[in-house]
Amino acid sequence: MAGRPRSFDRGTALAAAVEQFWRTGYEGTSISALVRAMGITPPSLYAAFGDKAQLFGEVAEVYAARTLEGVDQACALPTVREAVARMLDDTARVHTDPGTPLGCLLLTEPRLDGQRDAVRRRLVDRIERGIADGDVPADVDAGALASFLVAVMRGMSGAARDGASAEEVHAVARTALAAVPAPPAPPAPPAP
Amino acid sequence: MAGRPRSFDRGTALAAAVEQFWRTGYEGTSISALVRAMGITPPSLYAAFGDKAQLFGEVAEVYAARTLEGVDQACALPTVREAVARMLDDTARVHTDPGTPLGCLLLTEPRLDGQRDAVRRRLVDRIERGIADGDVPADVDAGALASFLVAVMRGMSGAARDGASAEEVHAVARTALAAVPAPPAPPAPPAP
DNA sequence: CAACATCCGTAGTGATCGCTACAGAAAGAG
DNA sequence: CTCTTTCTGTAGCGATCACTACGGATGTTG
Numbered sequence: 214m215a216g217r218p219r220s221f222d223r224g225t226a227l228a229a230a231v232e233q234f235w236r237t238g239y240e241g242t243s244i245s246a247l248v249r250a251m252g253i254t255p256p257s258l259y260a261a262f263g264d265k266a267q268l269f270g271e272v273a274e275v276y277a278a279r280t281l282e283g284v285d286q287a288c289a290l291p292t293v294r295e296a297v298a299r300m301l302d303d304t305a306r307v308h309t310d311p312g313t314p315l316g317c318l319l320l321t322e323p324r325l326d327g328q329r330d331a332v333r334r335r336l337v338d339r340i341e342r343g344i345a346d347g348d349v350p351a352d353v354d355a356g357a358l359a360s361f362l363v364a365v366m367r368g369m370s371g372a373a374r375d376g377a378s379a380e381e382v383h384a385v386a387r388t389a390l391a392a393v394p395a396p397p398a399p400p401a402p403p404a405p
Numbered sequence: 406m407a408g409r410p411r412s413f414d415r416g417t418a419l420a421a422a423v424e425q426f427w428r429t430g431y432e433g434t435s436i437s438a439l440v441r442a443m444g445i446t447p448p449s450l451y452a453a454f455g456d457k458a459q460l461f462g463e464v465a466e467v468y469a470a471r472t473l474e475g476v477d478q479a480c481a482l483p484t485v486r487e488a489v490a491r492m493l494d495d496t497a498r499v500h501t502d503p504g505t506p507l508g509c510l511l512l513t514e515p516r517l518d519g520q521r522d523a524v525r526r527r528l529v530d531r532i533e534r535g536i537a538d539g540d541v542p543a544d545v546d547a548g549a550l551a552s553f554l555v556a557v558m559r560g561m562s563g564a565a566r567d568g569a570s571a572e573e574v575h576a577v578a579r580t581a582l583a584a585v586p587a588p589p590a591p592p593a594p595p596a597p
Numbered sequence: 598c599a600a601c602a603t604c605c606g607t608a609g610t611g612a613t614c615g616c617t618a619c620a621g622a623a624a625g626a627g
Numbered sequence: 628c629t630c631t632t633t634c635t636g637t638a639g640c641g642a643t644c645a646c647t648a649c650g651g652a653t654g655t656t657g
Contacts, residue, residue, distance in 0.1 A: 240433060255636095257634075384548070388584055447645085
């Protein structure tokens with residue numbers, strides 16, 4: 214029933230494919246570049262992963278899981294402002310990490326608009342919770358703020374790919390935070 | 406000394422090339438797609454424009470001139486806040502104009518980072534003038550604010566290409582405006 | 598008019614694209 | 628061991644890539 218086992222580690226090869234697609238995007242990545250990066254031959258790639266589109270689907274799944282985990286960790290912080298600050302800071306750091314390709318696959322790849330919307334939905338939910346919690350003014354448009362944050366992060370990805378330094382990208386993050394409304398005054402604190 | 410004149414209008418063909426590159430980017434645009442859009446044959450294209458890269462250079466020149474004209478018009482407004490508001494509003498409108506390709510060629514094409522820096526420099530200059538004029542607080546980091554604005558506009562381009570409505574993209578623009586610091590209090594106005 | 602310069606379309610260059618037919622190698626099942 | 632099953636690499640499929648050689652068409656110039 215069983216035949217010859219595959220001679221490479223599927224997970225390792227997939228990780229190499231993630232890196233390659235991350236660096237050069239879907240259209241910019243050729244099968245020959247993939248097999249070189251993955252250390253396998255074309256028939257092995259097609260046997261193990263289907264075709265280029267299916268392989269990219271698995272790559273996107275891995276990448277999105279990693280990204281959404283970071284988003285969720287940030288969203289777990291007690292206030293929207295803290296969550297957004299953490300998320301923007303993470304974004305700036307990851308996008309300029311010299312150990313990985315610059316920028317973000319999820320934010321830049323045209324065909325991953327569904328994954329981008331998943332991020333946006335999480336942000337909308339978190340902001341609405343912030344409104345309910347009282348740490349965000351009730352007149353804030355959660356959808357607009359979430360779209361804005363996705364736009365800024367996408368812009369940070371582009372800046373990183375243009376060669377902006379980590380400090381420049383962090384400066385964008387800090388500036389964007391000013392667009393997150395300050396919490397409405399809670400019970401007046403004692404004067405200093 | 407003169408031979409057969411060319412049978413097509415160079416400017417019209419260039420405009421068609423602008424639209425094609427705008428829609429599908431440099432790498433995503435093939436010569437066959439270009440000649441189809443321009444209504445000419447490959448030898449005519451190569452005779453009139455050199456090669457693909459040179460044609461794209463002319464396309465970028467045309468596109469950047471148009472874009473920078475809009476930027477300069479916005480920058481001519483009396484305050485940084487008005488200039489930024491105008492620029493973001495223009496951006497939202499142009500990026501979602503159903504009469505042209507979605508998004509922005511200048512902001513999305515990887516090889517146009519030089520043109521993006523030209524936009525950024527104009528923004529830095531305008532913000533520094535705003536600081537000198539007193540309509541922007543002196544502690545504002547002009548470079549960071551300019552990078553932020555470029556990032557937001559790039560994000561708006563991506564959102565438009567993802568299919569966001571004109572209203573959604575405009576909402577991003579309005580939200581981003583909140584990151585532009587309010588002018589420092591001028592001579593105290595009479596109480597209402 | 599003839600001579601010349603330039604452009605036109607056809608047709609095809611070698612290279613690379615995504616993908617696969619094929620035959621041999623390497624494992625478990627009997 | 629043999630048989631079966633699956634993976635392996637080589638080698639090559641048709642399509643498309645950017646680009647061009649070539650010969651005929653179409654102008655201006657003398």
